[in-house]
Amino acid sequence: MSSASTPDTYHDSDAGSNPSLSASETTNSSKTSGDGVGLSNAHDQLGRKRRYALDLVNRLQNTGIQTDIDLPQIAVIGNQSAGKSSLIEAISGTTLPRASGTCTRCPTECRLTNVAAPARWNCVVSIRTITDSTGQHLGQARNEPFGEVIYNKAEVEDRIRRAQRAILNPHIPRSQILTGDEEINDGRTLTFSSNYVSLQISGPDVADLSFCDLPGLIRSTKEGSTNDIALVEGLVESYIKKPSCIILLTVSCETDPQNQGALQLAREYDPEGLRTVGVLTKPDRISAGDEEDWVRFVKNEGDYKLLNNWFCVRQPNSSELKSGVTWQEARDKENQFFTATAAWRDLDPIYQRYLRTRNLVERLSGILSDLISKRLPEIREELHQLMHNTRKDLAQLPKEPSQDPMSDISAMIYSFSSRLSRVLEGTPEAEALLQCIRPAQNAFKREIRKTAPNFRPYEKKYASQRNMAHFKFLNNEEDELEWDQDSEDNTESGAPVYIDDVNRRIQDARTRELPSRYPYVVEESFIQQITKQWSAPSQRLCELVYRTTLDHVLRLVKDHFSEFGQGLLERQTRLIIMEHMKDRFEATKDRIEWLLDLEHRPFTMNTHYFLDYKDKFFSYYKSYRDQDLNQELNSALQALESERLIKLGITGVKAVDLVKFLPTDGMEGALDIMAGVRAYFQVAYKRFVDNIPSAIDHEMVRGSERDLIRTLPLRLGIHGPDGLAICKELAQESTQVAAKREELSKKLERMKAGNEELSRIF
Template sequence: MSDMSYSDSDGDSSWSAVGLSDPKNGQYRDRRALLDTVNQLHSCGLNKRLDLPQIAVVGSQSVGKSSLIEAMSGITLPRSSGTCTRCPIECRLSKVDAPWKCEVFVRFEDARGEIRFGEPISDHTLVEDRIRRAQIAVLNPSSDPLSFLESTSLENNELSFSDNIVSVRISGAEVDDLSFVDLPGIIAAVRAGGNESDVDQVKNLVRKVIARDSCLILLVVSCDTDLENQGARSLAKQVDPNGRRTIPVLTKPDRIERGTHAGWMKLLENREERFRHPWHCVKQPNQMQLESGISHREARKSENDFFANTEPWSTLDVEIRSRLGTSALTEALGTILFDLICKTLPGIIHEVEKRLRETKDALSKLPQKIEGNPVSIVMQLLEDFKKDVSSLIDGNADAGANGLIQSFRCAKDRFRQEIFDQAPNFKPYGRSKTATRVVHDHVDASIENAEDTEPLEPTRRKDQGRVFYLEDVRKMANEAMTRELPQNFPYAIKIFYIKQSTSEWKTPMENLFKSAETMFEDKVRGLVHHHFSRFSAGSFNTEMMRLVRAHLRACSERTHQRIHEMLKLEQEEPFTVNEHYLSDYKVKYKARYERMCNPEPISSSIPASHPTPPATVVASDWASRSSATSRMHLTQAITSLTAAGLPTLTEDELVKRVRASPVSTPEGLVEIMAEVRAYYQVAFKRFVDYISMIIDYELLKQFSRTLHVAIATGIKIGEDGFKERCISLLVDDPTIVRKRDGLMQDLEVFSTAYINLQSVVTTSTMDYEDEEMEGMSS
């Protein structure tokens, strides 16, 4: 394709205002504002996240696409061997009451975003070189793009083609209002030494842009090549099979061979290759005109003269002739683009509103940017942390089962049960009687449970092997006797059983301590992370984590020492001043053991779902609840007693006397069992209370009470250089900074776009019904 350069030798580069920029159009102001808003969304790269309306110029290589772009924009595009456009070139034309100006930007898909590429240009002749250098900058993404503004080495690019964009923005009093993007021309093959993958890369680049529903496809078709051989046509049909978004335009009509116009006329007459938007046709200056320095005005006059005076163009219907020429095409493009924007505006507003809401939500989840006096900020952060620690230790009902105090309560319950399960398991009868006592023991346990809210014996012992039978206690007592009188057993027997029963308290105690320590450390570390993790780059998080660990370790050591002191007190020797408490339990256990000593209790045949009532009550109530079998046995017993010469008794009198008769028990041994078991009950309750209280007081509450001292010492509050230290602590995590800055940029973009979109008045001039056009090509 030959070079093209329009001169302004006639001193007037203006041409008639068309499209969106026609001041006579009553919708001009609304159109201008709407187009500016959509352009702004493109500038911010939102076209990657939103389906924004745009016109994409598509054509095969050497179809005159660049010449058409130059005719519409009034600038000269760079030319190179093989292909002209190696990346998308966005053209934004804006009519303003100001001198002509051109600005060039490069827009990257990565975090760099859009970058101004040099100062504004006021000289038309400098635009081509600036665009060429900008295109080289996007083809070398690893280099500083601004370095190519003055670079003399512009060869050996990293990439053959790029998805990154060169944005050219032209404004002036004589400039049309229109925006479009020129895409690289479709190539069928590469030159010798070229990269074969370039063919597919260009197709994929073009396809990705034009596949979006809101992209209008300006399909450029050259009249000097068969329609079927132009690859851009087939690519457009792939993404727009119904032709609803395609605007077809013919170029180089002066190259049509004599006698072959009929086929091209069928396109303009909409008899073949029908699209929703009808075919246009343009003619650009030929090589001779370019070399003569033709101006823009002269080029448009020459084009109009060609269509007005050359057959068959001059003989076409008026409607078809209205679609001939660059001005007619530009005007049609402006209207179609505006109407597409109007059609898609509600969806764009909805999507922008959604993104704006999502951006605000994402920002609300990030820490706010630190602003203000660094000392005050540090002190406030520390105060907030201490409050949360205090709240954690006080307990929070909303925390549920995962709360610290709730979890500690469960751990205390397990600890209490483990200590209770280690109670000495006395059996006041011989091993040979074990089988006959199981049911009786169960009955007694239920009776005792009804008498006292605290079970007298564990219901799920873990150590069934630690059982002390009557002969075990008798043997121990006899072997331990020294100078005692008969039936007086040494006090050391009781000491022995008490110490043996408390000897394994350490393990449950340690388990409770470790459980509380681990739970507390996890919760406190979570609070440190919550309050200070954002300052990882400034070591605030690390410093607080170190400080908290040291303080927790000191409290843990003190707590561990105190609970072991408590354990030593319990294991040193039996002691209590709660004599009435010990006496009450001794009476209960003695009564229980004495009942268990009775080898064949008559009451076993009598229902006993309640505590043993007085004998008179049992006697009167027995008759109504006893079974017929029990009555038969009692009758036989009374008969036997009478035959033996004893006074005749009634059934109730016999039951009453049996209940009231003393049980034959080894009094001294039962005394030992009852007192040891009673003391265990006293000591166990005292121990589980105090161990729990010590852990709560020394580990949890003491940590909170002395936290301010530990922080002041560790952070060195008030010391020289504290302000500088605060500044160094308050360095945000770079990841958070980058994310927050990106979201803040998005917030500004979406907020501005939303406000602008809401304020734009739109009126569509076209009917966008969904029905397909009859006879439209598929």
Template sequence: MAVKIIENDNGLEGLKSKKSTQRLNQIDRIREFGVGDHISLPQLVVCGDQSAGKSSALERITGIPFPREDGVCTKFPTEIILRHSTETSRITATIIPTSARSEPDKVLLRAYRKELDDFTELPDVILEAATLMRIRGYGVNEGPAFAADVLRIEVVGNTGLHLTVVDLPGLIAVENDQQTEEDIALVDTLVDAYLKSSRTIILAVVQANNDIANQSIIRRARKFDRDGQRTVGIITKPDLINKGTEGRIASLAKNESPIKLKLGFFLLKNPSPSQLESGMSRSEQIHQELDFFAFWKEHRLDPSRVGIIALQHFLQDLHSRHIEKELPMVRREITALLTKIDGSLTSLGEERQTPSDIRMFLARLSMKFHNLTQAAIDGNYSDGDFFAGSNRDSSTRLRADIHCLNGEFSTYMRDKGHLRKLCIDSEPDVGSESDIDPEEEGEMMRVAKHEVETWVKRVYWKTRGRELPGNYNHVLLSELYHEQSSRWTMIANDHLTSVLATTANFVDIILNWIIEEEDVKSRVREIIQSKFEVKKAAAAKELETLIKDEKRQPITYNHYYTDNIQNARHDAMKGNIQKAMQSVEHDQNGKLHACKTAMDSLKLIVSLQNRVIVDMDDQACSEALAGLNAYYKVAMKTFVDNVCRQVIERHIVSDLPDLFSPMIVMELSDQDLVRIAEEPPQQKEKRATLSELAQNLRDSLLHLHN
């Protein structure tokens, strides 16, 4: 059955021009692609206070006969899409649900689709739409009296034009029994959503029989279109004004009243319901309108601002210029949105439908992990994007961080690694040896020289064996060293903990860098964590072995040990001789002559012999202390190097890239692959939606550049 479309002898054709048709065809085409759901496109919007005559004005502009029942068409936005075609004719009604609807409601409303034979079926469509939207009074007694869902009427045929026009619910001044405060807020929000778009031409309908200052549509239009660049005032119902007030309406129409619009006002006299019911034709409506305003000659109205023909011609030019102005920005916004969508698709990663796809996906991730980690431990920071953002809290330069930690460890061991540190004269006395129990505190003690000597002598007496006086048991040096180095275990463990924390943080940074999906990131982290725990255990065991080695009998073949012993003995001998020399001066009556004669040399030797008195036990303790200091220096340096090389480097740093290597991915079973990185259904849907939108955007850009 052929679709019957009302021929528009003076309506739609009045808006038609070759240039505007070409532009409108472009806008309509990208609207077909669904771009209008993401970017505002040029459109005409009819709005005003309730019962201001919006639907009648829209009918006269579009030629589509809307129902005359009060409140029917104004319960929800009605979007009229007109597509000119000489090949096919159809009228299709659909519903676009608001994003606030629940998913089941969206499915229900989107499922509505009805093909109309002619516009006489339009009232039934509006009734069905209101019922599906669950508007109060249409099958339900509760709920809102208005809906933000859009009834879309698509007309394809010999309309003469591609155009989109929207009729919005009328603005409500005060609540009543049928319309609540919630209803008022809903209508206000809905209308604002349309008006705020800079690509909406606002057709503000005002009633001649109501003071314009009391009609909120002008005020609301000015809120979003302060300069009046895209607002057209349409004055309706001039036949209902009181006699003698025509001058006030004429001043408004001529833009001479206090309320002015840059685009001005138009006067319309719509046919009455009785005239429409009598079958008044469109041409008769136009002649009746012109005859009505012929009695207003004394007010000198501008003919270009009176009647539907003048309005249609004006809108033709205005809409054409508006589209020409907005199209460049539409192109830029489409390009920007396409860039954003492409970025979102990139962030989703590769499509993963089979285990082979997943394996390839994880293999690429593992290569990125391996390469970045290897570069970080090699100190090769040439990947500017990853390494450039390194900072103290989020460092990506792992080798530099490890060097820093090892350096701090070495410095701390040198300065504070020993249990007892000899205070120099300038340092304050922070407490005697007896004040702190090293077994409980584990803190370094600052002690005076005599306290060190007392400690050595105490251990000396506890370790006496069969050695002769002046000698000390080999156990003495061992016990002194073990006690002096007792803090090494704590310090080394703290260093290992710091390195592990730094390394774990680095791994997290890399995972955040290479993996966008949180679920995949979490499961890959589990793989890495399990292998990292093995490395931690191996490092802890290696450190424990080093500690055990240090608790054995001291052993070294480092020549620095003997050099340190010789230097200590020389320093001790020099100090004894200096003290003795001070006493020798008294034997020579305050004068000491050191000559090469045998007599003077003999006198000096005798005096020194009398003054250098050696206590055998003190001598043994002094030798033991010198041995301790010499061995401690050598052992401490060796221990620091061993911790850095054998614990940190061997077990933590060197094999870090292997925590998530391509070899690990290749060994995963299909079940593990699916568990780790299967693409979630929501992501598949998102990918399909984004891919479709991206293609539509590309098609839109291509169409706009043709």
């Protein structure tokens, strides 16, 4: 439970020992007040410590920190026409505006401060604005004086009325309302407002007390619209829900208490009655025979028992007000009423202390000062924490616009270029640029590898009967990602090309070649058929690397420029970078096309590598071809024993060696082409899967920073004849950031001022 809800928060330890004031005592002490300003006669009974605590909270409120911290405060609530205004007049010693129907239509804050003579009595009327004309809360509340300082009490009522009128008519200049005499009836007047009138009253005959009079709760739509009912109730709740708010609950004795919404709200937010002080008003209107029902409240025997009890006061009625009753006369009549009326006169002395305005105010002063004393250490800690958080929030805002925006922007561009260079060169983070590109490069390599020709050294008619094992002589060169080496038939992934198909193409292409020769165009056509497939994977890789690089670069742009000014520099830099990257992308595509053109015609200087693998592929294909042609003969020869060959006069030869003397099958040319094309692919694909990523990296990745340090300032125009004006425009701070900075700065200033006040006692 918060400190404001603990039982000892509002309990005055001296309350039980203070004797109730008799009628004569009350009258005599009232006369000592001279012109009778509110509670001056109660002031002398307050101890030095109590007065100091109340004064400290008033000074804290002057700093405005109640916007940020829950300061102890008294909120006066009640239904409309419950007698709140008369009670406030009795406490403050000032006359409030009165009108038929709704009276208080915006809160009125009273801050009473005692100052020693010979200081003059004075009243400062201000308007505290917390919402705009549409009801939307402002980021920072405004407290603006309304007129000059008042030294004549008779002028206060009119000034308050005009201040209320100004609050309810925000569309009219306040100066016009302050000096004008005409009533406002243009149909745009608000019925209620959460903005409020603030009265700061000080003088030698003024008590130390602070409270806020809230608009009376509306009982039905006859007294206000449904919207007005919700608005006033929400306003009252915003005050009384705070743990440090003392609820001064006014209940009129002329209406059943259970029908008074203020009582129900108080019970909702203070169900145990720990921080509520009840006040019965208009006891002179109690119906005959019902007195005891109301006396039970003062005895604290009702359904809603309060830690600090119920009080009963009597204020001037309508006829007395019309006759111009003075404050002193009103106090005398109140004393006479409780002295002469049997229901109240006959109460035990222990309950007499809960009758009369004087006793109520003294109790309120004690409750408020006790709460302040308990809350001060907590307020100090809360204030220090808020100051720390506010400084932290300010530090997180972008730097304020400098006096030399050109130098700032130039430095930012240089810093951005340096950081970009490091990113493009490569950094050791898992999500860095090169790490994000590498999977695409690996996928590209696999795609190119899959275009290898799938030659089969047997006729197509035997396709269902033949399998070919993996090229084991490539095991040391191929990545594990490219092959499943346990598969029985996966030499290549493309469509099979059978030896009879190759031979047919040789015959179709033959022109003037000698019978032992075959046309070169056959090999060339096979190679071009392969390299034609390399264009799409290359362009896909280029597109993916472009988008990945652009994404990283634009994120870098945001990190460096987003918090500068209103974001204009970031937007313009972003556009320039995107155009620059697009140019690099187009240049890279041109370079890829150039590399693809190079592969259109077969060429290699890597003769040893090519011939070595041609021999290996030829032997591989021929071994399968020979096995198919002479399978039965091979089986018979392998069954021959060497001894039988010796008997036939054949020595030094194994049976299987006789296969070499068998005639060829006429497909030697086709086997040679198959071996040559497959060997050339091995040469070409390896250089191609290096060249394309290397070209993309050179032209687009690392090429992204090429000339950028010169292009950015040039395109931004910051070094041109209008450079200074352009820089100032780019450096303009966003309205949101400026407003946030102003709000936090004002908040910090409020808290510094509050901390300075607190430092006087800590």
